[in-house]
Structure formats: structure tokens, C-alpha cells
Amino acid sequence: MSETFEDQTFDLAPLLEILEGYKDQKGAVIPILQRTQEVYGYLPKPILKEISKRMRIPLSRIQGVATFYAQFHLKRRGRHLIRVCDGTACHVKGAMKTVDVIHEQLETPPGGSSPDYKYTLEIVYCLGSCGLAPVVVVDEKVYGQTEPDKLVRQLKRLD
Amino acid sequence: MIEKATITIDGKKIQARYGQTVLQAAREHGIYIPVLCDHPALPPEGACRICLVEIERQRTLQPACTFPVSEGLVIHTHSPKVMEARKFSLELLISDHPLDCMTCEATGNCLLQDLAYEYGITGDRYQGEKHSYAIDASNPFIVVDRNKCILCRRCVRACTYINGVEAISVFYRGFNAYIGFGADSTMQDSPCEFCGSCVEVCPTGALWPKMTLGKGRPYQLQKVQTVCTYCGVGCQIELQVRNNHIVNVVGVENAPVNQGFTCVKGRFGNDFVHHADRLTKPRVRKYLLEGGKRAGKERGEWIEVDWDTALEIVSRKLIETRNTYGSDAVGLLTSAKCTNEENYLMNKLARQIIGTNNIDHCARLCHSSTVAGLAISFGSGAMSNSIEDVTQQAKVFFVIGSNTTEQHPVIGMKIRQAVRQRDAILIVADPRQIPLVDFATLHLQHKPGTDIALLNGLMYLILKNGWEDKDFIAERTEGFEEFKAVVEQYPPEVVSEITGVPQELLHEAAQIMGTHKPMAVIWAMGITQHTTGVYNVMSLANLQMLLGNMGIPGGGVNPLRGQNNVQGACDMGGLPNVYPAYQPVTSEEAAKKFSEAWGAPMSTKVGMTVTEMIPAAKEGKIKALYIMAEDPMMSDPDTNHVRECLEACEFVVLQDIFYTETAPYADVLLPGVSFAEKSGTFTNTERRIQLVRQALQPLEGARPDWQILCEVANRILASPENGRKVDNQAPYAHWDYRQPSEIMDEINALAPSYAGVKYERLQRGETFQWPVKDEHHVGTPILHVGKFARGLGKFAAIEHIPAAELPDEAYPMILSTGRVLYHWHGGELSRRSQGLLEIYPKPLIEVHPEDAERLGLNGQRRVRVTSRRGSIVAEAWITDRVLPGMVYANFHFPEASANVLTHAALDPIAKIPEYKVCAVKVEAVE
Ligand code: SF4
Ligand code: SF4
Numbered sequence A: 001m002s003e004t005f006e007d008q009t010f011d012l013a014p015l016l017e018i019l020e021g022y023k024d025q026k027g028a029v030i031p032i033l034q035r036t037q038e039v040y041g042y043l044p045k046p047i048l049k050e051i052s053k054r055m056r057i058p059l060s061r062i063q064g065v066a067t068f069y070a071q072f073h074l075k076r077r078g079r080h081l082i083r084v085c086d087g088t089a090c091h092v093k094g095a096m097k098t099v100d101v102i103h104e105q106l107e108t109p110p111g112g113s114s115p116d117y118k119y120t121l122e123i124v125y126c127l128g129s130c131g132l133a134p135v136v137v138v139d140e141k142v143y144g145q146t147e148p149d150k151l152v153r154q155l156k157r158l159d
Numbered sequence B: 001m002i003e004k005a006t007i008t009i010d011g012k013k014i015q016a017r018y019g020q021t022v023l024q025a026a027r028e029h030g031i032y033i034p035v036l037c038d039h040p041a042l043p044p045e046g047a048c049r050i051c052l053v054e055i056e057r058q059r060t061l062q063p064a065c066t067f068p069v070s071e072g073l074v075i076h077t078h079s080p081k082v083m084e085a086r087k088f089s090l091e092l093l094i095s096d097h098p099l100d101c102m103t104c105e106a107t108g109n110c111l112l113q114d115l116a117y118e119y120g121i122t123g124d125r126y127q128g129e130k131h132s133y134a135i136d137a138s139n140p141f142i143v144v145d146r147n148k149c150i151l152c153r154r155c156v157r158a159c160t161y162i163n164g165v166e167a168i169s170v171f172y173r174g175f176n177a178y179i180g181f182g183a184d185s186t187m188q189d190s191p192c193e194f195c196g197s198c199v200e201v202c203p204t205g206a207l208w209p210k211m212t213l214g215k216g217r218p219y220q221l222q223k224v225q226t227v228c229t230y231c232g233v234g235c236q237i238e239l240q241v242r243n244n245h246i247v248n249v250v251g252v253e254n255a256p257v258n259q260g261f262t263c264v265k266g267r268f269g270n271d272f273v274h275h276a277d278r279l280t281k282p283r284v285r286k287y288l289l290e291g292g293k294r295a296g297k298e299r300g301e302w303i304e305v306d307w308d309t310a311l312e313i314v315s316r317k318l319i320e321t322r323n324t325y326g327s328d329a330v331g332l333l334t335s336a337k338c339t340n341e342e343n344y345l346m347n348k349l350a351r352q353i354i355g356t357n358n359i360d361h362c363a364r365l366c367h368s369s370t371v372a373g374l375a376i377s378f379g380s381g382a383m384s385n386s387i388e389d390v391t392q393q394a395k396v397f398f399v400i401g402s403n404t405t406e407q408h409p410v411i412g413m414k415i416r417q418a419v420r421q422r423d424a425i426l427i428v429a430d431p432r433q434i435p436l437v438d439f440a441t442l443h444l445q446h447k448p449g450t451d452i453a454l455l456n457g458l459m460y461l462i463l464k465n466g467w468e469d470k471d472f473i474a475e476r477t478e479g480f481e482e483f484k485a486v487v488e489q490y491p492p493e494v495v496s497e498i499t500g501v502p503q504e505l506l507h508e509a510a511q512i513m514g515t516h517k518p519m520a521v522i523w524a525m526g527i528t529q530h531t532t533g534v535y536n537v538m539s540l541a542n543l544q545m546l547l548g549n550m551g552i553p554g555g556g557v558n559p560l561r562g563q564n565n566v567q568g569a570c571d572m573g574g575l576p577n578v579y580p581a582y583q584p585v586t587s588e589e590a591a592k593k594f595s596e597a598w599g600a601p602m603s604t605k606v607g608m609t610v611t612e613m614i615p616a617a618k619e620g621k622i623k624a625l626y627i628m629a630e631d632p633m634m635s636d637p638d639t640n641h642v643r644e645c646l647e648a649c650e651f652v653v654l655q656d657i658f659y660t661e662t663a664p665y666a667d668v669l670l671p672g673v674s675f676a677e678k679s680g681t682f683t684n685t686e687r688r689i690q691l692v693r694q695a696l697q698p699l700e701g702a703r704p705d706w707q708i709l710c711e712v713a714n715r716i717l718a719s720p721e722n723g724r725k726v727d728n729q730a731p732y733a734h735w736d737y738r739q740p741s742e743i744m745d746e747i748n749a750l751a752p753s754y755a756g757v758k759y760e761r762l763q764r765g766e767t768f769q770w771p772v773k774d775e776h777h778v779g780t781p782i783l784h785v786g787k788f789a790r791g792l793g794k795f796a797a798i799e800h801i802p803a804a805e806l807p808d809e810a811y812p813m814i815l816s817t818g819r820v821l822y823h824w825h826g827g828e829l830s831r832r833s834q835g836l837l838e839i840y841p842k843p844l845i846e847v848h849p850e851d852a853e854r855l856g857l858n859g860q861r862r863v864r865v866t867s868r869r870g871s872i873v874a875e876a877w878i879t880d881r882v883l884p885g886m887v888y889a890n891f892h893f894p895e896a897s898a899n900v901l902t903h904a905a906l907d908p909i910a911k912i913p914e915y916k917v918c919a920v921k922v923e924a925v926e
């Protein structure tokens, strides 16, 4: 079974399997959302609606939980998460230049993803490695004293 | 026993109770502690820190709204430390608040403003970052201005704990937090039902009724408490009026039924009162002025006339008809929308002035089977318990054939509260996936028209497991053995086959019912509107006797009455077989009582029901019809046939506030007034009599219905042509009432169950449930305590009988009919409320997705539904609310009214039509 919402088709089978496991625990919003995010990569609105309908949990309560915790993502995310630090030290060293270059060359706006969902770009405030400013973390890997063009070349090489 | 605790607040010693919060104790003793997030109707939240107080031996200030009372607390509510802390909290709130009180709607009704005033906060101390949210005014009822939101979460709690749908929540956190709906959509696209409970509790201007924008400050409004006219729940509402216009409506806080909350219709649906369609001049057909005769069914053109002319014609024609054809050639339809006093007068007009028992009204079409069925089983046909005891004490709710959250919304809310907050068990039996199913433990989705089989099947299992209440059966009932013999024919295999309900579900339901007490049974049209309506009701009576659930709080038989005063219209003798308070017309004693009271001979012959009168008009047996505020063209089954009958009727008087669908078939139109323009009483579904207070001057040209009836009666009495003698010396012969309270005095004298219903008492704020035996009696919240009205309760042996018209090859699907949340009855009022029409603007026919696919609707939204009697075209709503093989239509819209399709197959006892089942075919239309 699959359903099409807003031009996007989701396979509901894995969701149903998750929900089956929580059949008698209506209070388990957080674990349900965690497992759902593991499967779908993020929490698409139609999936939240589906959870609400099948678990009979009010949608607004689910949305409240999903927005309260930073661990949940409501937008589809790229395969690689680029976090550019714009804390004071990095800002002074021109962090925003990196952001602009990534935006331009990888078509990835801050807070958004590239059209092919290869990258997602987030701006964060101080990663605790100010000595290496400007700092960028790609997935789990830390890049210090970054130069925008070089960074982009490295990013392009990711699959 | 709840333990007391002595606490000291501001030097004053008070007796508080354990379990209370400091705030609750203070409130109870009239000590003021300011609050923002706390609201007496909601659980405490402790979010705003305005209620901080100093409690000795506590290191920090504590919120009074969450701090529990204990022995010996010493509390200071206004110490310098407290004042400073409150100021700080207020400064912070105001720093992110638009300071536009001059134009803000909430001015004068805003807690934040009041507190800023009290604490001298101007808003210039902190200049923080301010939000700038777009205002959401996309729905017809409520404006959401998040800039004014202080995140007190009152709305969230109201939607969760009062309404129960939980459409609102707080999204994100910290500075980014805001209130949102559904999955962060507009209010309209969320599960919101627009009950307005959130608006009621919002302390600021963040949530505001749209209709009130720019219409006046709270202190410029005149406030009148009255009763909602939209359904039988009987919520008390406060009409806020300026310049003879209703500009806002709120719930009455201490109202016994609704405690300050309402549904969407009661709060936002009252603008019909001011609709341009209101009739303001009497009209008559031209031929009546020319003294001529009508040319067949063509009634000819309307002429507006003055009241004298119209009333003169009405009385002359009624006298003529009676003199020529006899009293029983006249039929009267009274109104479940009008007051008790008006219904009483209509009954007096029929029986005293005309001399006929041909009086009836819409109750025939909704609960006549309830009244008849319960009268047979118990001896009294009304809801046995109160909304309060049922919703607060039932351990199990068995809701069968009632779409409670849409039809009796405030009771629906209370059922949701009971399920959510005290884990009451809800069993829903309904062919449709009604919204309440979301809250149910079990849903028995039986096929339409198989209620008896279902109930017998449940009782079979209850008996088989020995769960019946043996003492109750032995002491309080009769007929058990015959009943048992029939029920034994309904084992689960058989019942499952007839009803389509899986056997396991039958077992589960029977077990819940058999092992939890008390259980309340709640029903409405899904039970009554069948050819087996009376038997369905008697089966429910059987069930409640079997389980011993009668005469106890939280139990009982609870038919939910539809219209605002349908209970009262029945109580007042608006039925062909009874005088007021159900004194039978066939009884010589009653006839004597009323002929002595009214000074005229009484007929002991039972009159015609509405479902008989209308066809009798076509057959020429009824020559004149006097219709007060009823719309048979919308509400009665088989519209095409009703049309023919009305066309044939020689003389039809219609008294109403709008030019309804029935109006084209009238000869005289008399403009009445709405509930807001007159006073009187309504009796709600739980037999509670409440005062309707006049809030507006009657629309110029229109007159209160009771005055019109008096005019007609007095003219007939005074006419030399009048062939019927009335002894004007009789104590209640006259029709000179100066105000409705004088009509009630007469009702007190003649209707024993209303004997103690005095206006002085009502005006003092008393409301009571009949029977009210005398001036000192407080009324009767629960009927049949210790003893049934008829003595012993009567078990009846009842067999399943299939519906009158079942699907066949030509008409393969089942049509069921009913209403939706946003509309009411034939839609005469709700279609004339701008907001209600905007939110539900057109008729929709519910079709199951499987059928939609089979019919090839794919994308094609319009369907034609045809029965043997007629055909309608409307948009399909593809939804699993209905079962496959079934469609559902409402009767709110004349362009596609379900009653074109329904048939007048009647229950043999109550004469109620089978609206809930008929056979149809459904096709896609280009
Ligand atoms: S109007 Fe009623 S249902 Fe809608 S959000 Fe407010 S409280 Fe909830
Ligand atoms: S909208 Fe009103 S009730 Fe709701 S949180 Fe904001 S201020 Fe409180």
C-alpha cells in the first residue's frame, strides 16, 4: 500500500509496521516519531497525519512534539548534512562567505536542501572549535580553517 | 470526608480543603490573586507566574494556582517581593506585545490589559525583540492574532479538556513557540470544530470572534441571558446586543448544561436573526382579497397586507372551514422551535377554539417512537436521566444511532471528556464511522435497520453469561420469561449474519455491558426513524432493565431530543393523542377537566399525526392547515408527495420568520419572530425548563408567535359567524394574556408536571426538570427511581423485522439520512447564518471509497442518487464514514434534499417515517 500526497508518494508499509508495535501505547509519541524518522529520514506531514489517524492521537499533539525536540526534522533532508558555524569566531573569519558559495554552487540554501537532496545546509552557532575557525562539519567530519572553493570541491566528491 | 486545613492568607485564617490549590482556596473565600494562565474551568498549568505568592518557610515565591493546600500555610498575596515579581513577569510579557489597545477588540475584556493597569506597566522598560506573525482570518468564525498571544495555553487546555478534539497545541519552543493548529495549518484545515471554547477562555485579543470585529466594546453591549435555539441540549447563551443587533454570543458560565461553553451553532450561528430574508409584512394571496375562490392548485400572486386584514382572513377562513366541513377538517402543526407558552396556545387553539385533536409537529418525525416505546415499557416517554449524572457517572456509554458530537455537540463534548479524563468506556453502534468512533473502545458497525437483532444478540450473551441483574428483574419488572424466550433465538452466529457485526465484537460488547455498572444508553434518530422505531426503543428499554440500569445516576434511557423545544412542544399537548402533560384525550376525566377549564366541549377522538394530516389534505379530508414555524417541504419524507398534498389543501396558513420551502404552498403568511425577540421557556432534552429572555425589539412588522395566536383566537371568539360556543365564564376560556408568564400560570394549573414552574423562580435563576410538583418542589433529575411510572417495567419480546425497503437489483444501495454539525434541521436558520453556510456551503453525499471506485467516480465528483420517489444530484464526499453499499445524505439544502428520496413507510404505532433506510441507485454525472 502506498499513498500519494502533494506530488509525493510514500510507502506506508514500514509505517504500519512501526505503529503495529505501539498498538496499545497511545502515549508513545516520541518513540513512534523517532522510529518513523529513522525509516523516512524525516517526518513528512502526510505521514504525521497518517500516524494521527491510525493511532487516534490528535495531530496537533504530534506536531507539538515534533517541533519541540530538535532531534525531529519536518522537512526532507539531503544525504549529507553540512553544518556551517556562524558563531562569533567563525563569523569574524567569514563564515557567511562559505554559506553563500555553497548556496550558489551546490544550490543549497541555508536551512534547506539541494534539489537532488544530496545536501542539506544548516547554520549553527559555535561548535566549540573556535581555534579552527571558520569551522564546517559535514556529516560527522570536522573541517577547520575552511576555504569555500576547496570545501565545495570536497563536497562534490561525496556520493 | 475531605480533610480540612487551616491556612492564613494575608492575615486572615481560612478553612481550606486538602486537594485544593492555594488559588482555589483563596477564590472560594473571596481573596483576590491575579492570574493569567489559570481558568476555573480548566486544569491548572502554572505557565505565566502572575499568581506568585509568598509562602512562609518556602525559599522561593510559589505559583498559587498549582501550590497545594496543607495545614498551617501562611501566605502573602501582595507583599513587596510578590509585587516586584509580578511586575517583572508582566514587563516581559508586554515587551513582546503590540501596544495597540486603542484599536484592539479585546479592550475592556483583556486580563493582560487589566493587569498592566493594576501594576502600572507601560511597556517601555524592556525593548525586546517582537514577533510579527501574519493574522489568520481565513475561517468564517475566529481571528487568530498570534502577536497578542501570551502562550498561557488556556486555549490548548480548553480544546483538550472541554471540547476534546485537541486541535490546538504549542509548536516549537522558547522564543519561537507559538500556538498552532493541526499539523501547523490554518484553523480551518485542522480538526477544529469552531466551538469557540478557546475564544471563550483566551485572556487577550489573540483569539477573537470575527462577527464582533468593530461592532462595539464589551462595556457598550447590553447582555441578555437566554437559551440556544439550535438544539435540544439547551445550552444557555448570553446575547450581547448593540443597537438592536446581536454582535457577540458567549456561553453562560454557571449554566447547568453547558457551564459557559457551546458548539459552533450556538456561538456563531445566530446571525440568521438579522438576515435580509426575514419576513416583515403579512402576505395573502390575491384571490383572498377579492373574495373569490382559488383556481385549483394555482395559488396566484402574493399581496402584502396589514396585520388586521391578514388576521381577519385567517379567522374567517378557519371558521368557514369548520362550519362547512367540521372541526376535524382543520389540522394544526405546532412547532418544536417555539416556546412552551406558544405551544400551549397552539394546543388550546386546536382543542378549545377549533375543537379538534388534529395537532402534531416534527416530534412525530424524530422521537415519536421513543415517546411511544418508553411509554409502553416504563409509562413515561422522556429521557430518564440528566446530562450531568450521565456524563459524570456512567462507567460505560452505549451510543446507538446518535451522531452525538455533530447533532448534540455539547453532550458529545462531555462524552469525549468522560472518555479522556476518567476512562469511561464508550461503545458506539452505528452503520457509519461517526466522529465519536475515534474515542470508542468498540465500534459495532451494524447494517442499517438491524438494531433489534443486534440488541437481542447482546442480551443473549448477557443472559448466557449470567450478567443480568436478577434482583432488579425480580422486583421491578414483568414479562421477563416471554422476553427471554425470544432473545434465546438470537445466538451470535445468527446475529452476526443479520447485522454484519463480527462475533468477537458481540462478545466483547456484551462483556463490557455485563460487567460494568452503571451504563447509560444514548440514542437519537438512528434508532427512532425506522418502521421498527418503537420496537427498537423497547429493545433498549429491555437492555437497561436486564442490566438493572434504570433509576440510578449514570444509567438510564437517554434519547437525545433534536430541536430546541421538541420536549416542550410534546409536554404542551402538541400531539394528537394528549393534552398538556400527557393527559390522554381519550380519557373522560381529562376531557372533563379541559372542557371545564376552557369552557368548550372536548373531542375524545385521537387526532391525526402530521404524517397522516398531510396525505389527508390530498384526499380532501383536511381542508385547512395552520402551520406554525414548521417546514414540511424540507423535513417530511418524500418531498414530491408532500408538495402534491400541500398543493391540494384548500387553505394553508404559515406563520414563520422566513419564506421557507413550504411558503409557496401557503395562502397566508404571518411573520413571526425569532427566539431573540420574545420571551418564554424552552424545555431541553433532559426535561429542564429554562427561561428564554427577550434580547431584541421584534423586527418591525413581525410579531411574537404567541401574540399572533391570541389575535387569531380572539377574532374567532368574537366573530358572529363562529358556530362553536365557548363559555367565557370558564376559568381559562379567555385569551387576554399580557405576557408569556400569564400563559405559564395557566399551564401551572392544568399540566401537573409543570405545576411548580413559576416565572419568579426561573427569573431568580432556578431551572428544574419536570415533574415539578409544586412551588417548593425542586424538580426531578432522574425518573423511575425505585418505581417505574407505570409501576413495573415491562419486558417486551421483540423479533427482528427487516426494513420496509431493502436494496434490490434496480436500487442496489442503502440510503441513510441525517444532519451535519454546521447545519440544523431543514437548514432554514443555519443556511441563513453567514459563517455556517460558508463553512458547509453545499449538500454533500457520503460515498464509500470502494463504491466510488466501482461506480467509476474516479475524479468525477458529482453523483445522481435516485430512489423510487425522486432523484437528486450533488457532490460526492468520498469517505469511509459510511459502509460500502451505503450512501448518506442530509436534508439541509433544498437543491438536493435527502427527503426527495426518502419514503413515508411508517412505524405502525408511532407513525414515524423510516428516514434511515431506503433503496437507491447511485450514478456518476458528467
Ligand atoms: S474552536 Fe473549539 S475545536 Fe476549534 S480550536 Fe477552539 S476549542 Fe478547539
Ligand atoms: S491564544 Fe489566547 S488562550 Fe491561547 S495561548 Fe495565546 S493568549 Fe493563551
Ligand code: SF4
Binding pocket: B228, B229, B230, B231, B232, B233, B234, B235, B258, B262, B263, B264, B265, B266, B267, B408, B409, B410, B411
Ligand atoms: S449544543 Fe445545541 S444548545 Fe448547545 S450551543 Fe450547540 S446547538 Fe446550541
Ligand code: FES
Binding pocket: A085, A086, A087, A088, A089, A090, A091, A125, A126, A127, A128, A129, A130, A133, A134, A135
Ligand atoms: S564560533 Fe564557530 S566554532 Fe565557535
Ligand code: FES
Binding pocket: B034, B035, B036, B037, B038, B045, B046, B047, B048, B049, B050, B051, B052, B063, B064, B065, B066
Ligand atoms: S495563573 Fe498561576 S502560573 Fe499562571
